[in-house]
Amino acid sequence: MAIQQATVPAKNFRSLIRDVLKFPPSASVAASEVVHFSVAKGRARASVAGVVTSAATVLATRELDAFTADYRSLSSYAELLSDDATVNIEVSQKDNMVRFVCGNEKLELALTLGSVLPKPKMPDPFFVATAETVRALKWLASVAEKDEAKQDMCCVYLKDGAAMAGNQNCIAVARTPGLPDIELPLPLQLCKVIEPGDRLARAEGGLLLASGCVVAQIPYLVSSIRFPVKTVEKLESAKGSVYGRCSASVMGSVFKKSADCVARIPNVNAFILLTFKGGKINLKAESQTATFRTVLDGAVEKDGDLWLELPEAEDVITVLGDGDVICSKLEPKGETVLEGTETKAFFAPRTKA
Numbered sequence: 001m002a003i004q005q006a007t008v009p010a011k012n013f014r015s016l017i018r019d020v021l022k023f024p025p026s027a028s029v030a031a032s033e034v035v036h037f038s039v040a041k042g043r044a045r046a047s048v049a050g051v052v053t054s055a056a057t058v059l060a061t062r063e064l065d066a067f068t069a070d071y072r073s074l075s076s077y078a079e080l081l082s083d084d085a086t087v088n089i090e091v092s093q094k095d096n097m098v099r100f101v102c103g104n105e106k107l108e109l110a111l112t113l114g115s116v117l118p119k120p121k122m123p124d125p126f127f128v129a130t131a132e133t134v135r136a137l138k139w140l141a142s143v144a145e146k147d148e149a150k151q152d153m154c155c156v157y158l159k160d161g162a163a164m165a166g167n168q169n170c171i172a173v174a175r176t177p178g179l180p181d182i183e184l185p186l187p188l189q190l191c192k193v194i195e196p197g198d199r200l201a202r203a204e205g206g207l208l209l210a211s212g213c214v215v216a217q218i219p220y221l222v223s224s225i226r227f228p229v230k231t232v233e234k235l236e237s238a239k240g241s242v243y244g245r246c247s248a249s250v251m252g253s254v255f256k257k258s259a260d261c262v263a264r265i266p267n268v269n270a271f272i273l274l275t276f277k278g279g280k281i282n283l284k285a286e287s288q289t290a291t292f293r294t295v296l297d298g299a300v301e302k303d304g305d306l307w308l309e310l311p312e313a314e315d316v317i318t319v320l321g322d323g324d325v326i327c328s329k330l331e332p333k334g335e336t337v338l339e340g341t342e343t344k345a346f347f348a349p350r351t352k353a
Helices: 010-020 071-078 131-143 188-193 229-237 248-262 312-317
Strands: 003-009 034-040 043-048 053-059 064-070 086-092 097-102 105-110 156-159 162-166 170-174 184-186 199-203 206-211 214-219 240-247 270-277 280-287 291-296 304-310 324-330 336-339 343-347
Touching (some): 003 010, 010 071, 064 086, 131 170, 131 343, 162 229, 184 188, 188 206, 240 304, 304 324
Antiparallel strands (some): 003 086, 043 053, 053 214, 097 105, 162 170, 170 343, 206 214, 270 280, 270 304, 280 291, 324 336
């Protein structure tokens, strides 16, 4: 019976497997846990079919009929390989085995026939990600509601060149240059994996993401999503009082220390209280089990208290820029606002611990 062989540069093989698995397989979709692999017409091809469908190609030599392999095996093997090596792949129907050999690194898998999905043609993108826009989208994904039953908030919402996300404690807005002037909810799984240089386009049935050597199709979120844009606009236009300002890097470091001390225990609610008084910014972080206090270096413009929820406060501070963070309170309800050069976060009002 026939034995087929092909070779793929190790660097290409690693890129192929890493990119086609850009979206983690879903345990609820068995088909997403196997990679379909083949070599034909000078290209190694891989695809994964699940909630997100991905297809990738890289340069290779010779030909192999399509087979499938568990994503865990291929992913782990690919990460062992050095850039200057070559992966030799052999498919033997005689003993029903697939063999990967790269120097001393050898992997044998049972042969299971498959069928590689074609790589979609990428239309003109409506968005090309930059380092700055990627940072903003990943930040907003960390702030967004994680409960998929709350679909209106379980996304990052694009509108008029801005991006926004929120949960019951906090709403955050980014007006980073380069965000698309379009109204569209982005799935959190997309925002978490997008990288600089990635391209996003619309297609029938879902968004297309071109990243490295892969094109992935992500289903659209339901059209009935109604993110509270008017609430965001109302918060952004509300009058407020500035209590003080502090270096974003200093505040970020202190918020992390505060969270480490009081907020790392599962299912424990925690908050930060900033007290502006006598030219000092006093910080108290507290949960049901611990209290942490320190003093922040910064400028005080008005005496008063500002409340921030953890871990949202720690997430928010990561993208407020390298300059100062302006700390203020809105009227009449008393929402706390942290504002950087291109981003803002609004925290629900709180009057006591």
